[in-house]
Amino acid sequence: MLKKPDEPRVITVANQKGGVGKTTTSVNMAASLARQGMRVLVIDLDPQGNASTALGAEHTSGTVSSYEVLIGHAEPADAMQVNPDNPDLYCIPATIDLAGAEIELVSMVRREYRLHDAIRRGFLQEHGFDYVFVDCPPSLGLLTINAMNAVDEVLIPIQCEYYALEGVGQLLGNIGMIREHLNHNLHISGVLLTMYDARTKLASEVASEVRSQFGEVVLKNVIPRSVKVSEAPGYGQTVIEYDPSSRGALAYFDAARELAERGDYQPHPTTGPIGVSPEVYADLDGAERNEE
Template structure:
């Protein structure tokens, strides 16, 4: 049975999409069968995995609002063993359209339940806000992985996110757990990055992954070529870091 992980943080620019793309690709590289669901209307995870978001016929939008099967929305990515349910700007209007629908918090779950057994992992890239799309992702998921940027305001908003996760666990998905926190955009040359890591470790009583994702030019370049980092520059520090994170994620399951 596949484990479903929502990658979420309501702050933008924390490496959420980068983590969704490269964790998925690293898991697939290790022989796991992976489905990545792009719940962000920007569609950057879609294009970062080599799919033209503007020419895709069936996206998350159609999956949630039209009467089509989940199989019709699954596309192969550039990476073997990694499938994608794509997103594009159409999804930005979905929230208003969803308001009048019954059980609107469970629309994604109802669709994904039928295919999750085919995958080892389902990774969901959430939008950078705590909206109905994020709630759908969290009611579908088993765990939430939270990327945190190594910067001064890292803890700001994290308390709110944890509160939201706890609320969803209490009211909508009693099995939801916090998978853990992963530090991104780490710059070992600055004291600030080191201080942020120490500060979060002291103040957060949650699983914190040992792997820290460095600030890396190749990681930033890869999406514009429609490739995950392990295809774009397999020996880069970014690629190595996401492989280590994927190993930790796989082993977390076995703990």
């Protein structure tokens, strides 16, 4: 069993490039941690509701959802549903009603902090959550800004394919901007390589390029290409439930364990929003002192 964190770790899985396995990563990391003794909540902020589908949550129009939580018509506890396969895994689903939320939020008080205010004022502690994953849409609208203001950590999935780093510079810029103006705690605590095909030269080239750009914040465990991972949501399940012995399920299980065991990688003042390992942090501190 994993050691529970001292405080709930609240994470958004973000990448502005579509189709990189963002939702897949959110739900499978969450399910993996829940299988390893953690109490986990997934908040679906994407109107498409793919995370809700994968977690077997009811999300037809009219279901109490993240939309009602954001506009203040419901408490998070009212919207929360327990996963049918795992009593430690919960989901606040997204319905199509969320598509109109961007417009409704514009005129609201603390419009960028609606999710923060709903979950960060005692709700997480009251319900004993160890981890929260917020799945947001690929665009940088008010829904994504709400996600980024409610969390401390960003986990970036990067696909091991052509143009893998396309858009990552823009994402870093956006995270830096939100960190500077809205949420000073926001930082990148993990980068996860997905859709890794060990047989291709391209995959290893992309992996080394990502590692050279992001350093030790990149998880050592990578997620291989896997048919089972793609199939699972069609059955309203994560791959952890659908085929626990498949390569994809085992890879997510190991990646989740790694993220939990190494803890939250905080950024150094010299690394912008990118987290570093405690050893690197100490080295950078030493280098700064020597310069003085």
